[in-house]
Amino acid sequence: MRIAYLLAGSALLAIPQFASAQADSTQVDASDTAAQQAAGEASGADIIVTGVARGVNRLNTSISVSSIGSDLTEKVPPRNTAEILRNLPGVRVEASGGEGNANISVRGLPVASGGAKFLQLQEDGLPVLEFGDIIFGNADIFIRNDLSLSRIESVRGGSASTFASNSPGGIINFISKTGEQDGGSFQLSSGIDYREFRTDFAYGGHIDATTRYELSGFYRIGDGPRRVGYDAMRGGQIKANITKEFTGGYIRLYGKYLDDRSISYLPNPVLVTGSNGSPDYSSLPNFSINRDSLHSRYINQILTLDGSNRPTTRDISDGMHPVVKSLGLEGQVEIADGWNITERFRYSGISGNFVSPFPASVGDAQTAANSFAGTGAQLFYASGPLSGQRVTNPATIGGNGLLANVVLFDVDLNKLDNITNDIRINGDVALGGGKLTVTAGFYKSRQYVNTDWLWTSFFQTVEGHGNSVLVDIRNAAGVSQTQNGLLYSAAFFGNCCRRSYDMRYDTNAPFAQLGYEIGRLNVDGSLRYDFGRARGSVSGAELTGVPGVETFDINGDGVISPAERSVAYIPAGTTASVRYNYSYLSYSVGANYRLSDSVSLFARYSRGGRANADRLLFGPLINTATGGLVNGAKPYDFVKQAEGGVKFSSGPVALYATLFHANTQETNYLLSEQQFTSRRYGATGVEVEGRYRAGPFSITASGTYTDSTIKSDATNAALDGNRPQRQAMFVYQTTPQLDFGRVTLGANIIGTTSSYTQPVNQLKLPAYTQVNAFLSVRPVNNVTVNVNANNLFNVKGFTEAEDASIPTNGIVRARSINGRTIGASVRFDF
Incomplete structure (x- = not known):
């Protein structure tokens, strides 16, 4: 493998809020971590626990890690979770999707479709979902930022390959407060030039000397940051935890209830x-x-068939509607001097909806009507204050003469339940004048993917301020070819994608790490062996080629309208079983040398795997007759990464620079193109971050330069050598402030x-x-x-x-x- 090296040019600086002290809370109690970080900042050092065997000075470890404190989110309240993550160095975030459904990647790793494929989002050390790119179920949809947040911590590359499953690109972990400080907060928020009202609260502290708790939550209502004309943002969250400390350890119970609606x-x-x-x-x-959306107060309920082919009414205002009920247990106990066992378990019952309009095409209103219903087609308003009236001048409809041919991405998230357990033992022994650190553990999770795709289509005007309306298209004889603008299938996508998924993915992973520290040098190596299986079934006409539309009186009025001659449904006999197993090995090895009290050098090489889940279904790698994989198919992708750099931290100044190179094999499903891809990518670059404080002034900044290419495309060689879509050469952030x-x-x-x-x-x-x-x-x-x-x-x-x-x-x-x-x-x- 060729590794290209770049020289970092200028130093970028950063403030203490980003303290770059990491923890995924996988090794050390959060309260211990907070104390270690405070001590680290005082001495110009940072204590980290993410992706390492136990808490360690950042200058003594060979991984790239960063953190965002809750102070930043309080001063610059993000309008969605993705906006927070843009402040992490090396992390590429497309923060334009609303409260969830963001595309997130690390260091030039591809985002061929949606979600966070090579990155795992965690809450308190365990994954929100096992796979970050479940179609219409991206992990960030099920996370909310509120006053419960202590900090957000990240690992890029490196040991993320071996300290978590399905996350070779990195880990981003949302860490909750656990009652370390007595007291609470109550906050009222409101938009000034947009309509949203929100209430937050948090309270925690000590019940006695060894018991503490934290309770927090929020509720909000309003349009949100865009003008849609109705309460698109409505709902909230409650979180709670209680911790009991004892000699040599602690035990914690925690829970979360999220029921929130927002627009995608x-x-x-x-x-x-x-x-x-x-x-x-x-x-x-x-x-x-950047202020409007195709969502509208005049386009609400849509009639369709559910996953069992029964008429049902869907509400577009549900938007992204996650319902999460989580209960977890976390504990740590010292079993011998310097040896600990840490156990984490969480059950999350997850369901909800994903409903949002996607414009398959947008163009001149009369041209669109003629293309659909023939020359001389007529347009009538089908919703809103002019409903039932003919559009006398289509060239001025909506104030621009345009119509959008919309496919409604309407998905019932019946069950995305996640059950996860992580147990590990770690300790150290003296060896040859140095210290040998040992970690071993076993990870097990079960991820359900039970969803129904209920797509429909309609014509609507292109208007802002939530004023868009449905448009009924009639032929020259005045006969409606739509049902008040609605078509009962994904007509503008070739009537595709009436699907049902009922899948269960089991992931098992023993893992181990050995680290050795002697003098100023420490080295470590880790392995993770993932083996898993997929069991379940999928249904849909695309599996057999049977037509997926039928004539059906869906509204029950006794009359078959033209729109009711093409009602999308799941034909009988189109269910296929899915049944396959897989296994792969991930590894990581690194070394760090402490040049002085304030400077260290490090290098690391890793290979990490990512199992593909529902994005393989309905694709060429699954044998629909047997449910197994086709000959030679592998349901996982590998990322190989090399990185090295320098770290400097002294009092109010810190600077961290990392050179990196990654080779990625990716198989994916592109939703809007209805296409499967298989590509190899390469990315080389440098990320720099730092901090500086002088009196009342402080500043942070980070920047990532990435030279990324498509090395080969299995289906289109013309793409070889091109830059991947949406991959910028340079992304950056900086936060100066005066206090x-x-x-x-x-x-x-x-x-x-x-x-x-x-x-x-x-x-x-x-x-x-x-x-x-x-x-x-x-x-x-x-x-x-x-x-x-x-x-x-x-x-x-x-x-x-x-x-x-x-x-x-x-x-x-x-x-x-x-x-x-x-x-x-x-x-x-x-």
């Missing part, structure tokens, strides 16, 4: 002029690409260079810089008033687009970050 912002239409290489993106008349005690002000700046919309490397997504600003005032003790602006300068920051080049009509379907939103909050601490 899918690509929306935007006007693009200029050339593919130098495009100019601008909003369409009457539709702002005068009673008053704190600052900014959080996020930026990216340009990238390509698709791997053919034609149409570009422009570079952009987003500035978030905050002002916090403490008029009296224990009261904080905060005013913050997200995307202060209202930039259009495009993260993805469906079109590979500029269409003839100039209308591209793309996702932009949210426009400017200004909010305020008051917090009472007691």
